[in-house]
Amino acid sequence: MSLSLSLRVSIAKLSSFERETMSHSSVPRQKLMRRCRQKKEEEEPLGGDMEDLFSEKETQKIRESLLDWYDDNQRDLPWRKKSSESEKERRAYEVWVSEIMLQQTRVQTVMEYYKRWMHKWPTIYDLAQASLEEVNEMWAGLGYYRRARFLLEGAKMVVAGKEGFPNQASSLMKVKGIGEYTAGAIASIAFNEAVPVVDGNVIRVLARLKAISANPKDRLTIKNFWKLAAQLVDPLRPGDFNQSLMELGATLCSVSKPSCSTCPVSSQCRAYSENRTIPVTDYPTKVVKAKPRHDFCCVCVLEILNHEKNQRGGRFVLVKRPEGGLLAGLWEFPSVILNEEANLETRRNAMDLYLKEEFHVEPKETCAIVSRKELGEFVHIFTHIRRKIYVELLVLQLTGGTDDLFKGQAKDALTWKCVDSDVLSTMGLTSAVRKVYLMVEAHKKGLSVAAPVSSNITATSRKRRST
The missing domain is CATH 1.10.340.30 (Hypothetical protein; domain 2)
Incomplete structure (x- = not known):
């Protein structure tokens, strides 16, 4: 395949030693082509319609x-x-x-x-x-x-x-x-x-x-x-x-x-x-943004009641996200990501499996279900993800204590914890987690749980600052 004129000029500008190396060395042809293009870019002060600096x-x-x-x-x-x-x-x-x-x-x-x-x-x-x-x-x-x-x-x-x-x-x-x-x-x-x-x-x-x-x-x-x-x-x-x-x-x-x-x-x-x-x-030229991918998330607000009767509320389970990736190291309610939209039964089956594997939560064996209520749904938009979030409140009475949830977990490396409602309301939570908890509070007060307005934390064209 013949070389382009600009690339031939770039090769001509190489030293005689570099040209000889191209002919006799074992360096792959693709690497040499890349080196020529790199040299050409370095020599050109500006490219395209940016051909001149300011006077x-x-x-x-x-x-x-x-x-x-x-x-x-x-x-x-x-x-x-x-x-x-x-x-x-x-x-x-x-x-x-x-x-x-x-x-x-x-x-x-x-x-x-x-x-x-x-x-x-x-x-x-x-x-x-x-x-x-x-x-x-x-x-x-x-x-x-x-x-x-x-x-x-x-x-x-x-x-x-x-x-x-x-x-x-x-x-x-x-x-x-x-x-x-x-x-x-x-x-x-x-x-x-x-x-x-x-x-x-x-x-x-x-x-x-x-x-x-x-x-x-x-x-x-x-x-x-x-x-x-x-x-x-x-x-x-x-x-x-x-x-x-x-x-x-x-x-x-x-x-x-x-x-x-x-x-x-x-x-x-x-x-x-x-x-x-x-x-x-x-100006500058508008660049078409890649469409965000769609996914679906089941969130279960897990409330654990104490043994005492006539209590007004329990403690909420929070899970720590992995140290890498989206929202790394932050606390959230137990959740399961789905690749497609699913009905209530499918969502609950996925959540039940997660709770059993992570927290040893099994109705009739380790706990009794006091109530389970679907609260609603909303859309949360990240830079590259459009996430539909389904929210439910699951209230449990444990047969043992909350310590059973944390078996085998080192105290200095907790991946989940239980917090009281007054602590939860003052924690630094992400906007999506706060929206979920607001839905829970509205439900407990007997108010209608309206789906929150879609939240959006999408960056606009990677601006370093905005007005």
């Missing part, structure tokens, strides 16, 4: 205009404050927490979470002493719980290192949970390092400034957005400039209703000034 005049104008606008219009947010030289590490920690919280979450939602977090763990050393359960409880409702776990693990890693907080983007990226974007934000804002940041808002601004129609999800396109952002960073005020670029994307340069007439860089914006026949909102 020096454009760069200076954009820097000046954005910084002036930011100084006058920046939002008053709790994580934005100036710090002295001696407070840089604390400032870095505050930026880190805010940036992790802001990933795929609205700013207004984050503000109260951030205040509560910093009140409980004002420094990285305080956070490093926390348990994962404490962190998950504080995080409950923000979604994407892996962020919280990585934040805790990263804090423990930094404190254990005994070398202080990393102060450069390259060293920050060695910390668990800190990627290129977060490293750039911390390094530029807290330590004044002239490095770029690229999130969903920055991509939108750059795509419009340069009228870039290339696929914003493509690996090479993303790499080129980083090159453009790196060129623009102001060397004297890198942190403020990066925040101004993100602020512009979060406010004036919005997804569907950009305020081009009041934008400080509209005169440098090609999408606005040169392509009047193409709407500004066509």
Whole structure:
């Protein structure tokens, strides 16, 4: 098969030693082709319709205009404050927490979470002493719980290192949970390092400034957005400039209703000034999202009554999810995932088998069923899963004690536990688990159990922050 012209040119640019290696070595042809393509990508500064960087005049104008606008219009947010030289590490920690919280979450939602977090763990050393359960409880409702776990693990890693907080983007990226974007934000804002940041808002601004129609999800396109952002960073005020670029994307340069007439860089914006026949909102190019898969989940709220008569309530069984995967390490009611929709009898059979295997729950042998009531259903949407959840309340009277449920389970590694209702109502539970418990409370109060409104924690185009 003949090589393409561009690939032949790339091969021609290889050294004579490399060409000879291609002819005589045992290196597979596919690997050599891949190496040639990689070399070609590295040599080309920009690709597709991103063929040129900003001119020096454009760069200076954009820097000046954005910084002036930011100084006058920046939002008053709790994580934005100036710090002295001696407070840089604390400032870095505050930026880190805010940036992790802001990933795929609205700013207004984050503000109260951030205040509560910093009140409980004002420094990285305080956070490093926390348990994962404490962190998950504080995080409950923000979604994407892996962020919280990585934040805790990263804090423990930094404190254990005994070398202080990393102060450069390259060293920050060695910390668990800190990627290129977060490293750039911390390094530029807290330590004044002239490095770029690229999130969903920055991509939108750059795509419009340069009228870039290339696929914003493509690996090479993303790499080129980083090159453009790196060129623009102001060397004297890198942190403020990066925040101004993100602020512009979060406010004036919005997804569907950009305020081009009041934008400080509209005169440098090609999408606005040169392509009047193409709407500004066509940039960046919309990428069709993959359809979420559908699954079905039976949730059994298992209430265990005590032996005493005339009691008003019992204890609820919670199960800890596996340490890896979706909602890792969080507590929930016993549940079974089904691959298809099923009737009540099928769902109960699946749940009965699960309860027997996990908790030794067998009617007439280990317990008596006091009541069993189907409460309703609702839909919960994750990033890639649309889950229909069926809820029932099963009240049991055990012939033995609740200790029988935990046979063979090490106390320091519990995978399930029993909690009182007053404890359950104050725990940091996911939004789906809270919805289930609200249905139980409504049933106990004799209220109609209306199916909750479909909950949705889907991220929008992987934006790092939203308005």
